């Protein structure tokens with residue numbers, strides 16, 4: 027059986043990887059009190075794959091009859107994408123809006139290199155598609171957790187990788203070519219859950235020019251490969267944290283870490299792009315196409331939780347029928363359901379990749395969905411914080427609530443509406459504090475690509491000819507340009 031148990035997964039992380047967190051090198055990530063939060067969150071994937079209640083949805087039989095993760099299969103039809111949505115929804119609902127990360131991000135990178143490697147092979151007669159398929163099989167057969175290393179540290183954003191002034195390693199690059207592989211150096215940043223993964227799939231984060239050809243590189247390697255150092259994101263909780271005070275961050279520490287590559291050897295069979303600079307942007311955009319489905323599906327689940335917290339806080343504070351609160355709750359419901367509906371529409375109108383058996387969500391709709399989610403997030407947190415009250419910032423610690431000397435005082439004075447236990451109100455306040463934190467704000471704006479990235483894609487794909495044809499027809503402008511949608515419409519108004 028290809029599927030790993032959660033225990034086997036945890037054991038697999040004891041491999042000598044170089045990880046730092048909070049100023050210290052970690053000898054064993056499986057025993058570290060904070061890194062364990064990430065490991066257990068990622069392990070949820072392994073727990074659920076073995077649970078008969080979810081196995082039909084989360085797993086598939088491969089060509090050899092072995093049970094493998096469905097997320098690692100190629101998605102060939104609309105039905106496959108619909109199923110993937112259900113997989114992501116289940117992961118996200120289980121883990122408080124944050125899908126367990128074993129395969130969540132990098133499966134989209136795997137699909138991106140699957141598509142683009144075929145295009146490169148076609149143009150240059152290379153063998154990358156074979157490498158990608160062997161890698162996919164390796165991941166499936168060993169049920170590996172893998173992270174997606176796309177975002178480079180980038181240095182001066184106005185300069186191309188090869189133009190950087192301080193040093194040449196702001197983007198991961200090929201520093202040496204050998205007969206049996208390449209040597210790479212540079213750094214990727216914000217790489218979610220990489221310290222809790224077995225492998226990392228690395229690809230360029232944007233388009234490259236001819237001068238940047240050394241930076242056009244994609245590969246997949248084990249996280250414990252010599253020369254790799256991981257520096258974890260500062261954790262949101264300290265040792266001894268309580269789930270009362272930290273309901274989300276005590277359960278999910280995504281650990282969006284920096285990965286440094288210091289002369290790391292990549293064997294030929296693990297390389298998916300090597301210097302074909304004109305395909306670098308295609309990998310980045312194709313990743314985004316696939317990842318939009320993942321992103322907006324889990325975000326709709328996060329919004330269920332978010333809007334639920336807003337409604338409960340309104341009820342606990344006794345204000346749920348007040349007109350301005352009803353207006354805000356209505357807005358939150360529209361926001362939640364809009365994201366769910368747009369995500370669904372992106373799959374309904376999915377695209378078949380030419381010359382491949384892969385489908386991906388409709389990029390126009392998917393980009394609009396992600397943009398709407400991110401762009402409206404601060405409005406949503408404003409409403410949530412407004413409904414909940416200043417107590418979100420000033421609430422005492424659960425230790426004071428648990429202390430017999432102060433418990434009765436807090437229980438009496440921090441009560442809300444009669445009939446609601448004070449403890450319920452305090453727990454919800456703690457949840458609101460985490461849901462509207464600056465970490466969530468920044469994650470929403472930047473993770474899965476900044477707002478401008480979506481706008482750029484939307485602008486490139488916009489069907490301006492259709493819009494212009496509609497406007498010219500109404501203004502009675504005939505400049506000789508035809509549009510199939512408007513040319514055959516009846517004369518309007520009719521001459522009666």
Ligand SMILES: Cc1cc2nc3c(=O)[nH]c(=O)nc-3n(C[C@H](O)[C@H](O)[C@H](O)COP(=O)(O)OP(=O)(O)OC[C@H]3O[C@@H](n4cnc5c(N)ncnc54)[C@H](O)[C@@H]3O)c2cc1C
Nearest residue numbers: 174175176177183216217218282469472473474475476478
């Ligand atoms: C919580 C979290 C998790 C993440 N997980 C992952 C992950 O698992 N894997 C991964 O690869 N990445 C991950 N990311 C990275 C994410 O994709 C990036 O944060 C995002 O693409 C923005 O890049 P940046 O953070 O470098 O911001 P910047 O690129 O520095 O953006 C800052 C501002 O500068 C603007 N800007 C940048 N360059 C230009 C330019 N040339 N011209 C004009 N304007 C420009 C941007 O539009 C933006 O307004 C994650 C990010 C977060 C916050």
